[in-house]
Amino acid sequence: MTGPLDGVKVWDASWVGVGPLTARYLAEYGATVVRTESLRSVDVLRMAPPFTARPARAATSPASAPCSPP
Amino acid sequence: MTGHGGSEGPPGRRHGANPPGALAGLRVLDLTTERAWLSGRVLADLGALVTLVEPPGGHPARSGPAWLAFNRGKRSVTLDLRRGRDLVLRLVAAADVVVESYAPGTLQELGLGHDALAAVNPRVVLAGVTPFGQTGPYARHAAGDLVVAATGGAVWLSGDPDRPPVRISSDQYFLHAAAEAVVHTLVAVRHARLTGRGQHVDVSAQLATIRSLMNAVPGPYTDGSVVDRASFGEPVPGLPYRQLYACRDGHVLATVPLRPGPEGYLAWLRDEGHLTPGLEAPAEGPAFPELLAGALAAYFRTETKATLTRKALERRLMVAPVNTVADLMDDEQLAGRDYFRTVRAGGETLRVPGTWARLSATPLAGGGHVAEAGADNETVWRDEAGLSALELRRHRDEGVI
Numbered sequence: 001m002t003g004p005l006d007g008v009k010v011w012d013a014s015w016v017g018v019g020p021l022t023a024r025y026l027a028e029y030g031a032t033v034v035r036t037e038s039l040r041s042v043d044v045l046r047m048a049p050p051f052t053a054r055p056a057r058a059a060t061s062p063a064s065a066p067c068s069p070p
Numbered sequence: 071m072t073g074h075g076g077s078e079g080p081p082g083r084r085h086g087a088n089p090p091g092a093l094a095g096l097r098v099l100d101l102t103t104e105r106a107w108l109s110g111r112v113l114a115d116l117g118a119l120v121t122l123v124e125p126p127g128g129h130p131a132r133s134g135p136a137w138l139a140f141n142r143g144k145r146s147v148t149l150d151l152r153r154g155r156d157l158v159l160r161l162v163a164a165a166d167v168v169v170e171s172y173a174p175g176t177l178q179e180l181g182l183g184h185d186a187l188a189a190v191n192p193r194v195v196l197a198g199v200t201p202f203g204q205t206g207p208y209a210r211h212a213a214g215d216l217v218v219a220a221t222g223g224a225v226w227l228s229g230d231p232d233r234p235p236v237r238i239s240s241d242q243y244f245l246h247a248a249a250e251a252v253v254h255t256l257v258a259v260r261h262a263r264l265t266g267r268g269q270h271v272d273v274s275a276q277l278a279t280i281r282s283l284m285n286a287v288p289g290p291y292t293d294g295s296v297v298d299r300a301s302f303g304e305p306v307p308g309l310p311y312r313q314l315y316a317c318r319d320g321h322v323l324a325t326v327p328l329r330p331g332p333e334g335y336l337a338w339l340r341d342e343g344h345l346t347p348g349l350e351a352p353a354e355g356p357a358f359p360e361l362l363a364g365a366l367a368a369y370f371r372t373e374t375k376a377t378l379t380r381k382a383l384e385r386r387l388m389v390a391p392v393n394t395v396a397d398l399m400d401d402e403q404l405a406g407r408d409y410f411r412t413v414r415a416g417g418e419t420l421r422v423p424g425t426w427a428r429l430s431a432t433p434l435a436g437g438g439h440v441a442e443a444g445a446d447n448e449t450v451w452r453d454e455a456g457l458s459a460l461e462l463r464r465h466r467d468e469g470v471i
Binding site: 004005017021025029049050 | 253257258260261264281284288289292293294295297
């Protein structure tokens with residue numbers, strides 16, 4: 001994928017909704033977004049619907065927070 | 071063209087001592103209606119040179135408070151868009167960005183669609199903020215904020231679950247769209263700088279509304295969950311719950327979180343002598359949330375918003391005053407962040423809301439300056455658009471400027 005933010009690298013150290021949404025904008029425009037999460041303090045949205053029934057699917061898309069709107 | 075005609079520098083800079091903003095040098099032509107005044111305001115705060123185009127004689131909404139909120143920090147020129155196409159194009163030639171919020175098709179009818187703008191300036195980014203975007207079956211729908219809120223799902227999700235949905239009290243969905251427009255416009259500006267090509271940024275307020283609904287939207291097509299109106303939530307054992315409580319001078323909202331749980335609230339009630347017998351046992355039975363809510367209601371009734379807020383702050387509990395707008399003017403957090411600014415407008419000094427973020431190296435401008443209608447006509451039309459004094463006078467006499 002190419003976009004205006006190709007080559008921009010983003011460390012997404014946020015959680016829940018607001019931060020991941022910010023990084024999502026950047027990802028949509030081509031930035032490489034790497035999201036880090038804590039195994040000890042798991043993002044509460046991993047436990048919240050939607051996706052509660054499908055944790056494996058959520059785990060395969062770490063750069064896109066489950067709460068992010070389309 | 072420097073765009074900084076005159077000796078005082080561009081308006082919107084406070085005292086002239088601040089470092090240039092992050093967008094210093096970016097030139098924005100603001101053709102918006104009130105729906106997207108915010109876009110130019112944000113760009114101006116970030117340091118862009120924003121020129122607002124008003125009808126000759128000034129915009130009819132100038133006297134209202136929204137004008138100060140959204141149009142300070144902008145330069146003002148006057149122009150009748152229907153008779154001044156050539157003049158608009160002169161400004162477009164020197165602009166990086168044009169923002170507009172007319173109904174879809176309006177600019178094309180004036181010969182000012184993206185193609186016409188690109189013909190005089192291929193790098194220009196044209197951003198349009200509309201209720202439903204430029205295309206689709208609703209594109210020409212008669213729409214205000216409520217139509218956008220309703221079609222975007224926000225009305226359905228607002229209110230109490232056992233009652234019909236309600237409108238959120240102040241118009242805001244075009245503000246979401248105007249802010250969204252800034253994000254996409256700045257990405258398009260970056261693209262234009264990389265490639266030499268501008269583009270049309272088509273922002274739909276309905277889609278901006280949907281963006282604001284968070285995980286209500288992916289639910290139905292992921293795990294099938296549907297988010298309904300939840301208001302402040304019902305107290306359910308084992309879940310965080312939120313409730314509105316009356317206090318001496320208004321209301322507070324209290325959230326009892328899932329983690330660390332209700333212990334902080336129980337300690338507070340104990341210290342205040344309001345712990346009821348049923349709450350002393352550590353086990354959380356099914357009646358617990360209601361007992362806790364009842365005890366909190368009895369205690370909160372005896373205190374003011376300010377006292378409860380201070381105590382909650384000390385205890386790090388999620389209790390918030392339901393601030394009135396008047397409360398905001400006295401809010402210690404806002405005061406602590408130096409939020410309110412003073413502006414001079416029409417010979418008066420007014421206290422107005424300030425900037426929305428802090429940038430450590432390039433502070434937001436805040437826009438202390440409210441330009442009179444057409445205050446920048448000389449600078450812009452003569453020095454930047456290249457009109458002769460004679461032409462300028464003729465356009466004025468004919469009511470075009």
